[in-house]
Amino acid sequence: MKPVIVLGGGGHAKVLLDTLILQGHNILGFTDLQSQASIWGIPYLGHDVEIEKFSPKDLVLVNGIGAVGNNSIRKKLFCFYKERGYSFASVIHPTAIISPRVVIGEGAQIMAGAVVQADVHISGNVIVNTRASIDHDCRINDHVHIAPGATLSGGVHIEEGAFVGAGAVVIQGIQIGTGSIVGAGAVVIKDVPKNRKVAGVPAHMIG
Incomplete structure (x- = not known):
């Protein structure tokens, strides 16, 4: 399995991180637009722009943006990184x-x-x-x-x-x-x- 970066550091991202840990994934860290502390020892990497320091060939992304009645931000993030050659797990x-x-x-x-x-x-x-x-x-x-x-x-x-x-x-x-x-x-x-x-x-x- 390729290493994983999770986009987002809110509640939905935490649930996904919990599942990824349970499944034994290698989690490089997570990004968020607001500065964050680490979550259970998983490092905060910075803003989403940090992802582009990694080659799309070397990792996969997980979309950790939740949505309560508005999926547009989640969709925008997914499409943005797909256009740049990244894959989502x-x-x-x-x-x-x-x-x-x-x-x-x-x-x-x-x-x-x-x-x-x-x-x-x-x-x-x-x-x-x-x-x-x-x-x-x-x-x-x-x-x-x-x-x-x-x-x-x-x-x-x-x-x-x-x-x-x-x-x-x-x-x-x-x-x-x-x-x-x-x-x-x-x-x-x-x-x-x-x-x-x-x-x-x-x-x-x-x-």
Whole structure:
């Protein structure tokens, strides 16, 4: 395995560092826009520009930027370093339950206790957060964040950059449009157009 640098030093980055340690990765350090102390002895390397001192051939990156309702910064960082030839490691917690018939894209992150069933397609730079459940035949496009405890029934399609909040439930066959936000605890029973916010039980448009 190539050495790893984690982008970011916040809460999501700490969860990823914990998983990487558990898996025995060689972690060179982490970057952040604000000065940081080391985390569990893992060194703070400085701002993100420090990454370009390393050749893309010599390491892989892990995107440690979390997103609560806004995936744009996470997407921007991923695309910036991809354009410069860097690769992103997918991080999968050993307690996640994943069918062998799942497709997992570059830089995807599947956290502790998540369940991903057969014929799910998870694209690049996706977060499937703690204890989220994704049932059969779902398609999760690039830069999506499925927050802790969210449940997607079979055949759900989440388009690029959308966010599904903690504990939300999306019934079978629903499509969530590009850039849309599903509020925490919502129950989605109708398709959500792009760039909309929905919340409630059943979910309705807000804002």
